[in-house]
Amino acid sequence: MTAARKPRVALFATCLADTLYPETAKAVLRLLERLGCEVDFPLGQTCCGQMHYNTGYRDEALPLARRYAEVFDGYDYVVAPSGSCAGMVREIHPGLCGPSSAVERTYELSEFLVDVLGVTDVGAYFPHKVTYHPTCHSLRMLGVGDRPLRLLREVRGLELVELPQAEQCCGFGGTFALKNAETSTAMLADKMRCVQHTGAQVLTAGDNSCLMHIGGGLSRLRTGVRAVHLAEILASTEEHPWVATP
Amino acid sequence: MGRNPVTWLGSPTFPRAARTALGDTQLRTNLRKATTTIRAKRARAVAELADWERLRRAGEAIKNDVLANLDTYLVRLEEAVTARGGVVHWARDAEEANRIVFDLARAKGADEVVKVKSMATAEIGLNEYLRARGVRPVETDLAELIVQLGNDRPSHILVPAIHRNRSEIKEIFSRAMAEPPDSDDPRVLAEAARRHLRRRFLSAKVAVSGANFAVADTGSVVVVESEGNGRMCLTLPETLITVMGIEKLVPTWRDLEVFLQLLPRSSTAERMNPYTSVWTGVTPGDGPGEFHLVLLDNGRTATLADEVGRQALRCIRCSACLNVCPVYERTGGQAYGSVYPGPIGAILAPQLAGDMTDKQAASLPYASSLCGACYEVCPVRINIPEALTHLRARAVEARPKHTAEALAMSSAGWVFRDPRRYEAAQRAGSLSRFLAGSDGTIKRLPWPGSKWTSTRDVPAVPKESFRMWWRRNRG
Ligand code: SF4
Numbered sequence: 001m002t003a004a005r006k007p008r009v010a011l012f013a014t015c016l017a018d019t020l021y022p023e024t025a026k027a028v029l030r031l032l033e034r035l036g037c038e039v040d041f042p043l044g045q046t047c048c049g050q051m052h053y054n055t056g057y058r059d060e061a062l063p064l065a066r067r068y069a070e071v072f073d074g075y076d077y078v079v080a081p082s083g084s085c086a087g088m089v090r091e092i093h094p095g096l097c098g099p100s101s102a103v104e105r106t107y108e109l110s111e112f113l114v115d116v117l118g119v120t121d122v123g124a125y126f127p128h129k130v131t132y133h134p135t136c137h138s139l140r141m142l143g144v145g146d147r148p149l150r151l152l153r154e155v156r157g158l159e160l161v162e163l164p165q166a167e168q169c170c171g172f173g174g175t176f177a178l179k180n181a182e183t184s185t186a187m188l189a190d191k192m193r194c195v196q197h198t199g200a201q202v203l204t205a206g207d208n209s210c211l212m213h214i215g216g217g218l219s220r221l222r223t224g225v226r227a228v229h230l231a232e233i234l235a236s237t238e239e240h241p242w243v244a245t246p
Numbered sequence: 247m248g249r250n251p252v253t254w255l256g257s258p259t260f261p262r263a264a265r266t267a268l269g270d271t272q273l274r275t276n277l278r279k280a281t282t283t284i285r286a287k288r289a290r291a292v293a294e295l296a297d298w299e300r301l302r303r304a305g306e307a308i309k310n311d312v313l314a315n316l317d318t319y320l321v322r323l324e325e326a327v328t329a330r331g332g333v334v335h336w337a338r339d340a341e342e343a344n345r346i347v348f349d350l351a352r353a354k355g356a357d358e359v360v361k362v363k364s365m366a367t368a369e370i371g372l373n374e375y376l377r378a379r380g381v382r383p384v385e386t387d388l389a390e391l392i393v394q395l396g397n398d399r400p401s402h403i404l405v406p407a408i409h410r411n412r413s414e415i416k417e418i419f420s421r422a423m424a425e426p427p428d429s430d431d432p433r434v435l436a437e438a439a440r441r442h443l444r445r446r447f448l449s450a451k452v453a454v455s456g457a458n459f460a461v462a463d464t465g466s467v468v469v470v471e472s473e474g475n476g477r478m479c480l481t482l483p484e485t486l487i488t489v490m491g492i493e494k495l496v497p498t499w500r501d502l503e504v505f506l507q508l509l510p511r512s513s514t515a516e517r518m519n520p521y522t523s524v525w526t527g528v529t530p531g532d533g534p535g536e537f538h539l540v541l542l543d544n545g546r547t548a549t550l551a552d553e554v555g556r557q558a559l560r561c562i563r564c565s566a567c568l569n570v571c572p573v574y575e576r577t578g579g580q581a582y583g584s585v586y587p588g589p590i591g592a593i594l595a596p597q598l599a600g601d602m603t604d605k606q607a608a609s610l611p612y613a614s615s616l617c618g619a620c621y622e623v624c625p626v627r628i629n630i631p632e633a634l635t636h637l638r639a640r641a642v643e644a645r646p647k648h649t650a651e652a653l654a655m656s657s658a659g660w661v662f663r664d665p666r667r668y669e670a671a672q673r674a675g676s677l678s679r680f681l682a683g684s685d686g687t688i689k690r691l692p693w694p695g696s697k698w699t700s701t702r703d704v705p706a707v708p709k710e711s712f713r714m715w716w717r718r719n720r721g
Contacts, residue, residue, distance in 0.1 A: 136618055182261070184615070220689075
C-alpha cells in the first residue's frame with residue numbers, strides 16, 4: 001500500500017449485516033477509515049447468493065453472483081465482515097459466472113487487515129472478557145487461520161479466553177438451522193456449554209450468521225453472554241467505546 | 247427387516263430419524279465418547295507424517311485415474327484373476343450379485359457361510375437374501391457380529407456397533423451365545439466372540455468377503471483388518487467369494503503403497519493395521535480351492551456419469567469423515583437410513599440409490615451444516631461440501647416447483663435481484679419491531695421461522711438498515 005494514495009475499498013456489508021446488524025457495517029466503516037482507507041458502499045449491492053446456492057437453488061444464485069461482479073468492479077479491494085460470504089464469493093462465484101476482478105479482490109475483514117494493510121494492532125480498546133469462535137467457513141473455506149486472534153490479542157483492555165472445542169461447528173449452517181432444526185439445536189447446546197464454561201462476557205466471531213444463532217440461544221437462556229462481531233470490537237476505542245445495542 | 251439396495255426400505259427422512267436419536271441420552275454419550283477419542287488419535291497419527299498432504303494428493307490422483315479409465319483397469323483385473331485360477335462375475339445390481347453368491351453357495355451344498363469385512367454385501371442386503379433362502383450368514387467381524395446378534399443395523403463404516411457400549415454388548419451376547427460372557431470386560435467379550443466363532447470357521451465350506459482394494463496388474467485382492475478373523479475366513483473354507491464394488495481398484499502395487507499409509511491412519515489412527523491379507527487366484531494345496539470375484543456396479547456407473555458427484559467413488563471407507571462430523575456425532579449412523587452413514591453416506595447413498603424423487607434419499611444431502619470438517623480429513627480429498635450442494639441442486643430439480651420452500655426462495659431471489667425491492671423489503675421487515683419485546687428480540691415467529699424461535703431469539707429488524715444510514719450520512 002503506497003502512502004501516496006488511499007486504497008479505495010468497497011464495503012460489502014452482506015445482506016445480513018446491512019439489514020439486521022447495521023452496527024457491524026458501521027464498525028467496519030469506522031475501522032477502515034481510521035486505518036486510512038477510502039471506503040465506499042456501492043448501493044447496488046444486495047446478497048452474495050449463498051443461501052440460494054447452498055440450499056440447491058442455483059438458478060437464483062447466478063444473477064446475484066453476476067450482480068456482485070458488476071457492482072464491485074473497479075475498486076482496489078472489496079471487504080466483507082463475513083468469512084462465509086467472502087468464501088462464497090471467492091470459492092463459488094467463479095464456478096458460477098467466471099472470474100472477475102471483483103471476486104479476486106474480495107477479502108474477509110481479518111484477512112484484509114492483516115494481509116493487505118499489514119496491521120494487527122488496530123488501536124482498539126475493549127475492556128471485556130472475550131472468547132472467540134472460529135466459524136467454519138472462515139476457518140475451512142477461507143482459511144483465515146489465527147488472524148482474528150492476532151488482532152484480538154492487540155486490543156487494549158481485552159482479556160482473551162480460549163473456547164473449548166472451538167473448531168466444532170455451532171450448528172447454524174444456513175437453512176440447515178431450519179431443515180434440521182433439532183440437530184442444529186443439539187449442536188448449539190454443546191457450543192453454548194463451551195462458551196459458558198469460559199466465563200467470558202462476550203462471544204465474538206467473524207460471521208454475524210453464526211453469532212445470530214449462538215447469540216440467539218444465549219439470549220433465550222438469559223445467560224447474559226453477548227455475541228459481538230469482531231468488527232465491532234476492533235472498531236471500539238477509548239473515545240468511542242462499544243455500546244451494547246438493545 | 248426388508249430393505250432395498252443402498253437405503254433401508256421404509257426409513258424416515260433424515261430430520262425425522264434424527265429426532266429419535268437426538269433424544270437418546272445413552273446413544274449420544276456413546277457416540278461423543280467414541281468420536282472424540284478417535285478424532286484426537288487420528289490427528290496425532292496424521293501429524294507424524296511430514297508428507298501427509300502429498301500422500302492425500304497422490305491418493306486422490308490415483309483414484310481419479312482409476313475412475314477415468316475404469317473400463318481398462320477392470321478388464322485387466324479380470325484377465326489377471328482368471329489367469330491365476332479365479333472366476334470373475336459381473337453384477338449390474340443387488341439382485342444379480344445376491345443370486346450369484348447364493349447359487350455358488352448352493353452348488354457347494356452350504357447351509358451356512360462365514361462373512362468378513364463386506365460393506366458391499368451389506369449394501370445389497372445379501373444376508374437377508376441368503377437367510378430367506380435357507381443359508382445362514384455369520385458375521386465374523388466383532389462389531390458386525392454384535393450388530394447381527396442384536397438384530398440391529400450398523401451405524402458406522404468401521405465400527406458398525408459404535409452406538410453400543412460394553413454393558414449393552416454383554417446383554418446381546420448373553421442372549422445369543424451358548425457360552426455367555428460373565429462380565430463386560432472387553433477381553434472377556436472378545437473371548438466369548440472368539441469361542442462363538444471358532445466352531446463356525448472350522449465347519450464353514452464357503453466364505454464371503456469384501457475387499458478394500460484389488461490390484462489390476464496382478465489380480466490380487468486386499469483386505470485390511472484389525473482382528474484377524476478375516477484371515478480365518480480367507481484361508482479355512484474351501485470356497486471364497488469376494489464381493490467388491492467396481493471402484494475399489496488400484497492399478498499397481500506401487501499405488502497400493504499409498505493407500506496402505508492413508509487408510510490405517512485415517513480410520514483407526516494406527517501407523518499400520520494389524521492384519522493385511524492379500525490373495526491372488528488360487529494356489530493348489532493352500533487355502534480355498536475356488537475363488538470367485540463378484541464385481542458389483544449397483545449404481546456406480548451412473549454415479550460415474552456425474553462430474554461433481556463421482557468424486558464420492560474415490561472413497562476408501564476409512565470413516566474419518568464420520569468421526570469428525572458434528573451432525574453424525576449427534577444423530578448416529580442409523581439416522582442416515584443406509585449402510586453408508588455420515589458425510590460420505592450423505593453423498594454416496596443418494597447417488598447409488600439413483601432416485602432423487604425419493605424423499606429419504608433427497609433428505610440426505612441436507613443432513614449437513616456444510617462445516618467442511620469432513621473435507622479437511624478425507625484422505626482422498628473428496629470435496630464433500632461441494633458434492634453436498636451439488637446434490638441439493640439435483641434434489642431441488644427433482645422436486646415439484648411449487649413447494650413453500652421453492653416459493654420462498656424465488657421471492658427472496660426476486661427481492662435480492664433489485665436493490666430498490668431489497669430496500670423496500672428492509673423497510674417492511676422493520677415492522678417486525680412490533681413483534682419484539684422490550685429487549686429488542688423476538689421470541690416467537692410464525693412457521694417456518696418458528697423452527698428458529700423454538701430455541702433461539704432473533705433480533706428485530708432495526709428501524710434503519712445500514713444502507714439507509716449510509717444514504718442519510720454519506721449519500
Ligand atoms: S469420504 Fe473420505 S473420509 Fe469419508 S470414509 Fe471415504 S475416504 Fe474416508
